[in-house]
Structures are given as structure tokens and as C-alpha cells.
Amino acid sequence: MTMYNPPRRHLISQLAHVELLTPCVEKSAAYFHDLLGMEISATEGDSVYLRGWGEYFHHSIKLTQSRLPGIGHFSYRTTGPEALETLAAEIAASGRGEGFIDGDVGHGRAYRFTMPEGHVGEIFWEVERIAVPPEERSIIVSRAQRYIIRGVPARRLHHVTLFASDTKGAREFLQDTVSLITTELVRFDGTAHELLVMMTANVQDHDMGITWDQFGATSPGRFNHVALWYDTREEIMRVADLCFDHHHPMEFGPTRHGGTELFFMYVTEPGGNRIELCTGGYVNYEPDRPIFEHLASEGGAVMWGNPFPQEMHGIGTPPVDPKTGLVIEPPAVTA
């Protein structure tokens, strides 16, 4: 029986930025800047703000110095000022609201909320658009930033994926209260448990993923990955070549996902967080599109002849001890 989302309410327009926590913010920033070719929009306090060459807003990645790696928060932009108030009120009514903050570098007043296992989300409306010095502007009017010659430049933020022990609970909160759409769903065979969920605020295959964390009960709120978008597969393969010869860790790929059909590679930034580099996938403009659903046993993790490393199902940030399921306290790292 095909499942559908409720009618779209058009309260949220897009995933706008993700904050990563890193025990070595300078090394992490150098990785995003030098290898992934992102631009530093601002540095303030313990945080560095970065953007891809094809983005429209002040930043899409915020790196913040922290004792442990993981996610700080994820942030969606609403479709307007009223939508922000409407949605904030609804989240408050759900009991998961944390109230408004004054904003941050690059955007205005934002309403924060906490997901069932502790992940922090945010919605906002007022945004500072990308400000490029005249000599770095593109000739093309639709793109503020000229092409970047440094590294292998990522175009834009694509999605964020969280770890959860109760993936269904996380999905229902984001769907019912935050108004995201569910696009794909992988269930464990013979149960109602959900191994992997994909959701979106718009027409993209997904901008939010939730994947089952075997250690989620003892170490809730962990982070799986954030994904950056490239226009071509060749760019991602060039990152792989550079990682190989310059000793940056690669975790899996380049190869091709089954669900979404994104071509992708997982790498690890110096702070320990998993970064996905991806291209392809799909857009679906149907307001009444069905939820694409299948069983874990039906495969789909990868399409080609590169088997998915099963141990990845437990790997995220902060890292946990597989025996105890508890977060590993890292040795002191200096940025």
C-alpha cells in the first residue's frame, strides 16, 4: 500500500546551514577551504563560517571548536516571516521548542528546537545574502561567486543525516511538527522499525536523512554526516585521488547509492566527522508524490559492484566504544 505525505504547507523553503563541532577547528577549516575549495565567509569566536561557490547565502557550514566532534545544529529557512511565526508556534505547542535566539552571523532571529534524541534544529527567515568583493564576482549574473581555483570546490550544501535509535520517532517529529516531507523509507524486514529515512523541505531527493544508530540508546544525538554537492562525478573522483596521495582518510566510495541514486564518496574531516560528497540524485516536482518505500533485505545501499562496509552502521560522531556503547572521551586535541 503506497504511503503519501499530507498536503504540502510550504512553510520551509530549504536546508540553509549545518553546524559541525570539531576538536580542531583550524584543521577542519583548512580541510574545507584547501581541499573542498569552500570560501571562508567569517570567523568569529570559536567558529568559522564557510560557503560553496554556487550558494546564495552567507554560509552553509559553520565549524565550531568543541571537546567532541558531532553536530551543533541544523537550520532550515522558512518561506517567509509569517511562516516562521506559524511554525515556531506549532513547534512550541509540541513541547519541543526552545525559544527564539537573536540570530547568528549571516542570519536573523531563529527559533530553536530539540529533537527527541537531542539533536538541535533551527528555523529562521531573515538571511544575509552572499557578499563577494567586486574582483571576485562572476561574470554570470546568476552566480555571485566566480569559480574557485583552489582544491576541488564543492558547489553547495545538499543534505544532513542524523543518527537515531528511534528513527520513526525522529521522522514523525520532523514530518508532523516541522513540516518536512518524507521521500524514501527503508524498513527492517517484518517490523515497523525504520533503518533509513529520507526527508525534504522541497523537491530535492532529500535534504535530511535519519539512519538507525545501534548505539543510539546509550549515546543519543549522534551525527552521521553532512553532504556537499558537486556538479560532476569527475570532481568527486578527483577528491578521491587527492585524498589517496595526500593522506586524507577515505571511508567508502566513490560509488553509487541505491536509494536516491546519488553518486557519492564518504571522507572524514580532521575533526572526525563524516562528510559525503555527492552528485546526481533526482528532483520530484509532484505535490502528491508517493513515499518510496522498501525493505532492508531488498538491498539498495549501493548499485554497483562495491560492497557496502557493514561496520559503517555504527560509525558516527562522537565515536562510541562498541563494547559499552558509550562515547569515547578523546585525548586532548589542539586546533
Added chain:
Amino acid sequence: MTMYNPPRRHLISQLAHVELLTPCVEKSAAYFHDLLGMEISATEGDSVYLRGWGEYFHHSIKLTQSRLPGIGHFSYRTTGPEALETLAAEIAASGRGEGFIDGDVGHGRAYRFTMPEGHVGEIFWEVERIAVPPEERSIIVSRAQRYIIRGVPARRLHHVTLFASDTKGAREFLQDTVSLITTELVRFDGTAHELLVMMTANVQDHDMGITWDQFGATSPGRFNHVALWYDTREEIMRVADLCFDHHHPMEFGPTRHGGTELFFMYVTEPGGNRIELCTGGYVNYEPDRPIFEHLASEGGAVMWGNPFPQEMHGIGTPPVDPKTGLVIEPPAVTA
């Protein structure tokens, strides 16, 4: 001064299909089927209905036998049944409405309208989704049709571009009455005349183009091109290789547009209509995005070192005699 669109009304979800007129429907259908790898969804009367491998609806291209080549109609899907009624009423009030038709193969009841220079448009809601025989289904749940091994298969319909002598008039009708969004605008220097307009129903760089026709006054309602989307540049270059060695006409490219930054090639199908094959471009999720505007003299037709053939500005279907500006009556062609 940056221009903006009025707030989005979310009445239309996407460009759904385009009907091309061709004096040799069988040859045209063979071209789309054999070279561009599209599937034939239906053949009925004088028309052949085709779809790309990555589409969700019954068809995106309808080919109809006709004395002259050109466009039959373009068709947008609304965001729901009420949106269809609302929009139909508004178009009727504008005086450009033609009333409802019962529908066509693959979709239900549709409201037709005529643009100022005669192009016929349509809106509808009820759609037949792609029905693939079980043995041709993909393993991937998000894609109904398995990958096609024939030719160089196009993924989906991307946009349609019309010719008009009063591009501004055409744009204002589509923007104000049909609720499309203007995304890019190229003006002739020192005038309010518009050389090229790009519009969309959603977040795509454009799904509708309007370009200035120097013969539009004497031969109104002409067609510039319809564009099919590929996932990679290599596919489009393979079409170019095959066109070269198999004697199919190429008009321009592969190279890269300035506006939208789409990688593209123009080819000519046997009926004489221009087809664009494209990939790249951008999505913009901002509900309040500015209209990207520049002057014709600022360039942007192409980004790379392949000069744009100026004669293309007058070439479309049906073809005209450049001396008289009148449509050339073709010799009889049999399919």
C-alpha cells in the same frame, strides 16, 4: 535596481509535457526513440507519446503529424484540483482562455489558453503515472523505469522555449496570469525590450524560455526549442559523436551557456524542430529570489571559446523566408 517576483502562489507544480508538430511523425518518433532513447508510451491517431527514463508521468513529449513543424501546445500541471479551477478562472478573466478540454492520453481535464502571439498553453491536474511492465521495472523504488540500453537515453523534459516578437508581453502574461516566476532577463541595451526571458513554475533555473523573434511580426507563434535533460555531459557528447557519424544534423554545441550555465547542444529532429540536450544549471530554493538581469551587450550566450552563431536568432519552426519574413511552405513530406 534588483527586480523581484510577486510572492509565490504555488498554483503550478511543473512543466509536464510539450507537443511538437512534425511533417514526418514516424521519422521524428524514430529519432526520439532510437537516438535519444525515449520510450513510446502510446500511439494514438496522428500522435506518438514519449517519456524519458527518469520521468514519473505517462509522457513528456507528444509528436503530432502536421503540415508544418512547430509547437502544438505546452502543458503545466497544477499543484492540486482547486489550483486548476482557480487558475482556469483567472485565465478566463484575462480574456485569453479557451475553455476546458476533456483531457488527452495520459492526463485528465485540461484548461487551454492562447498566448498573445498564438502559442497554445494548457493546465491540468489529473495525471496518469508511468506504467512500466513488471519485467522493465527498475530495482530502485524511486525510479519506475529501469535504465534503457538503447541510444543515449534522455532523462526527462527540462524546458520549452518560444519565439516572440513582443517577449515582454509574453512574459507578463505568463507571470501575471499563469503565475510563472521570472528567473533571468536579458535586455537589449538602452531599451526596455527583452531579448531573452527565462521563467519557471518551481525552483529550476527555468522551465520556460521566451526569445526574441526577428520575424515574429510577420510569422507569429513560432517555436524555438524543447530541451531534454541528461545527468552527465558525457551523454550529450556521445549524442554529438553519433550525430556526426550517423549524419544527424547538429546546429550548435556541445558547449556551455552563460545564462543558467547549462551545458548543452542543439540538434534538429527530422521534422525540423530544434531540440536542446542539456545538463547542469541550478536550482534556487529562495522564495524571494531576485530576477537575474543583464544587458545583451554583456554577453553570456556562451561561456567558453565557441562563438554563438548569430544566425540562430532567426531560426525556428516553422521556418521563414528571411526576405519576406513569411513561413516557407514546405514540399510535401511523407512520414
Added chain:
Amino acid sequence: MTMYNPPRRHLISQLAHVELLTPCVEKSAAYFHDLLGMEISATEGDSVYLRGWGEYFHHSIKLTQSRLPGIGHFSYRTTGPEALETLAAEIAASGRGEGFIDGDVGHGRAYRFTMPEGHVGEIFWEVERIAVPPEERSIIVSRAQRYIIRGVPARRLHHVTLFASDTKGAREFLQDTVSLITTELVRFDGTAHELLVMMTANVQDHDMGITWDQFGATSPGRFNHVALWYDTREEIMRVADLCFDHHHPMEFGPTRHGGTELFFMYVTEPGGNRIELCTGGYVNYEPDRPIFEHLASEGGAVMWGNPFPQEMHGIGTPPVDPKTGLVIEPPAVTA
């Protein structure tokens, strides 16, 4: 200490063709023709002769119906008629010669020899060049065959890789007696045993590979794979997509080798033989180039984040029972 080859004698110009044995020659031929886009040059007796679109000779792959899969023979072309006589006499003197045969479809008189573990090789000079019907010729004079629209067409034969228990013995025979050059060598740590050897008749990274067979003692003369060359990585990824959705077995890849740095994928043709699809690699024009040598422990099987499946080290044709090390007698298969 860097090793070098003896001075080049320029007796052999290139690997010209490889004969595969298959228990289902019609299915195998359909696979090469329909999926890999090769042309059938001839069908004679139990054999089908195929060529890639960018080849100059009558055929590069010969498929022959056989009870068991595996390799029939590999064949090098000499640099001239005298070189054929010279080399034949030297091979005869080595005691491994089998004498001249009259030739085969597509080439003249050939001298056959048997390698230490039973693989059959051949050298010849007179060759029939590709004969393409006028309507299938390319416009390009340097390429006889126009681009093929069917499947994902392989350009040409690239290399053949044999299995051997004594890889060093096999290498020394091909180097000292057949005059091939050794290009790369992977040794097991702390021993003189060679895990993998790459050799060539010319400037290519390799056209002959020899890899260690753990079952070579009990089942000598097995076949590892034959490799076909594509111009681009995208073509190989398209084969992967088609294999996935059309249920053709993929064994490993697409990903990138360490040694040679070829981008590649291993697939299995219906007869059970492994086929490699590859692109990239290198040419080295130095007559005095060093042998590139490293230890197995230093890695290099793959460059990216897709781990090499260790079980592949024993998989070849004909297949063996891992418990007994003896060839598995297949159930009767009809073509």
C-alpha cells in the same frame, strides 16, 4: 635496487586477440554484441569473432563453444615477417614451441607455443584489416568503423591476465623467450614470489598480466580476465548502471586500481569468464624504463575507498572447488 629489462628487440608490436572458451557461445556473443557494443566480424564453426569500434584488425575477441569456460589462446602480432621467423625459431629452441598453424579467420600463418602451466600463446604477422561496409564507415579517415549506437561500445582490446601458481616462471618465459617487457611487479613480502606481474609488448602500462593462483598447482592453466578499453569513465559507469538494472553480474568496481592507476570494473560474461572494462592508465615511451616494483603489503590493489574483495584471488575460469582445488565440472549448459 631498481630492475631493468634487457634492451628492446622490437620483435612484437601488440596483443592482437584473445580467444575465450564459453559453454554458451551464443549467450556470450550476445553479451559482447548487445551490452558491450562490439561488432561481429565473422561466425565460423563453433566460434564468433568480434571487434571494438576503434580497432584496426579483423577481430580482437574470439569466442569458442567449449565444455568449460577459460582461455583458448592469446595472440601477439610481430613487427614484421622476419620477426615472426626469428621469434618462432627462438621459441622452438626453448622447447615450448608447438609449430606453425595455417592461420585463422582474420590472420595468416601463426606460430603456437605452450606456457609452463599450459596456457597457449601465438604469434603471427599477416593480418586482415577491418573491412567495414561503405555505409558503416566513419567520416573520420583514421577510424574505419563509425561510432556504434548499440549498448556501451568498447573501443578495443587492452590486456589479458592469466592465472599461474609460478608467476615468476611464467614471467621469465614471456620476458626471455617471447620478448615481452616487464613493467610492474608486486612481490609477496620477504620472498621472491611474485603476486602480480604486468608486461607489455610496447609502451602501454601492460597488455599481459600474470597473477598468482592459489589453486594453480592442482588446476593449472586457468584464466583471470581479458580487458576492454573505453575512452571515458562515464561509459564504464553506464555499463554498471545497465548491469544493475538488467541483472548482469558485476564482480567489483567501478573503482580505481593502484598499479597502473586504471579506472576499471570487473563483470562476468554469461559463459562465466571475468571481463575487465578499463580506461586511464599510462604510456611510457622510455626504452630504458625501470621496472616498477613493490611489496604486496604496500597495498595498491585499489586507490579509493572501495576495499578489494580478497576472495577474488582464487576466482577464475574454469572455476575450482576451494576445498579440493579441482575444476568444478559444470552442469550441461546449452548455448
Added chain:
Amino acid sequence: MTMYNPPRRHLISQLAHVELLTPCVEKSAAYFHDLLGMEISATEGDSVYLRGWGEYFHHSIKLTQSRLPGIGHFSYRTTGPEALETLAAEIAASGRGEGFIDGDVGHGRAYRFTMPEGHVGEIFWEVERIAVPPEERSIIVSRAQRYIIRGVPARRLHHVTLFASDTKGAREFLQDTVSLITTELVRFDGTAHELLVMMTANVQDHDMGITWDQFGATSPGRFNHVALWYDTREEIMRVADLCFDHHHPMEFGPTRHGGTELFFMYVTEPGGNRIELCTGGYVNYEPDRPIFEHLASEGGAVMWGNPFPQEMHGIGTPPVDPKTGLVIEPPAVTA
């Protein structure tokens, strides 16, 4: 009637380096280093020596400060020390020899010669192989230099193309005296005049080109271009993107040649010399391969829909005044 080369003598192994003259050697060096990702192997006197990431010798491009742009010399490596002496003696006997020089940075004793219209060539044997600091070595043993992260790194020198008014005379000297092989030949219709000639020392489609110079009679010895090789088309398209947004001149392409079928782009380095970036093409291992010959009227300059700019037939370095056919004396430029 198919033409063939005389039997191969194997005296020359490869094109080793090309010296470009530039009025602004520092700007030129920055272009090759920063944009084309080449490594600086040495700087000595007025010259800068560069190499690509996939090369085996000390350098492949030498840039020398000069009043006018153009070619300094081109240099082939022989197949051994005896071959150097043999060839030097034969060139001396032709009357075009200039005698031995002591060598240059990166290679030993070299014999110089002057072509009929004044281009300077050189042959040598002793070469300094690439010396990479340990921390910049690749993990891959077959490649000394690890992948370069800077710019869009060219892999290696591919070919050099000279301008000549008597292309046939130039070809006959290189073929008969220097022992290069002719691979492709384009004749003007109805004459014995040759518009374009391609030659090689080995199996490559060409490493030497000679193209007809309409100003060759009044300004002999001009330079057409030097070509650098990339592994993929995407890299060349990325150079095009960067040239566009960073204001580096593009002359033509990216598109695809007919002859050789190389995918390519022509750019102009700051000194004014044309640089070709290319990939694809073919290898032909046949010792008895025919010369691929066709008429200028049969096309083949480009395969796709991007017309070749006819004015390029007269553009080279040093530049000439089209009215007088004499070299334009440049305004003083400082490096």
C-alpha cells in the same frame, strides 16, 4: 592509393620537451604553475623549467624570456646512445645540422638542427629523471609525483605544432632525415600542397604537427601551439570555466577535432603563445600502418557543432600584421 611510411628505424623514442619564448617569463610561468598545475623543476638564467604530474623526465616545458613570443626549440629523445650518434651523423649529412651542444638543465649532450624555415630541433639521449622530494612522492610506484592539488594539473606534454609555408618540405625533412613517421595528412583540393600534417616518433596519434602558414613566406619559422595532455574531458572543461571567470583568454573550444579525434581547447598564455589542452585521440601499434589522408574540403577540423574560426589559420607567434605579412614589433613588456 594508400601511402605508407618507410619501415621504422626506432631511432627516436619520444618528444621530450619544447622551449617557448615569452616576453613575460614570470607571468607565463605563473600561468603554467597556477592554472595548469605544472611543477617548476628549475629556474636558471632567463628560463623556467616545468613538468606535468605524470611525467618521467626533469621537464617538458622550458620558458625563456625573449623580445618576441614563439618557439625556442623542440627536442626529441633518441632510443639509445648509438641512435643519437647515428641520427646526428645523418642530419649533419643533410646539411641542416648545427652540431652538438653540451646539454641543458635536465639532459645531456644534444645535437641541434635547423628546419627549412628556421625552426630549431634537437635530439639527445642522456636525461635526468624527475626528482621529487620524498614528502611529495606518490604512494603509487609507477608515478613519481603525487597528484597536485593546485589549479587544473596537466599530465604531460603531448605534441608541438609548427607553422610553415612549405608544409610538405618540412614534413619530408622530419620524415626522411629525422625519422619521424607521418600519421595523417590533409591536402588542399586538387593540389599536392599539404594543409596539415601529423607525425610521430612512436605509436601516438601525433607528437608533431605542421600546419600551413599563409604568412610563412614573409615571416618564416612561426609557432602554432604546444599541447598538454589531460586524462579527462572534465579537466579541460574546468580550465574553460576558470578562464571565463578569471579573465584568461580562450581562443576556441572545448570541442572535438576531426583528425585524431582529440577533445581539445585552445587557450593563450600571457606571453601570447597558443596552448592546446587535449585528451582522447588514439594509439596505433601497427608498424605498417597506412597514412590517413584526406582533402581539406572533406572537413574534419571539428566533429561537433562548433564551427572552426577560419581566422585561426593565420594566427601564431610571433604575431604578424595581416596586411604586410610581417612580424608585429611588440611594445616593450616587462615580466
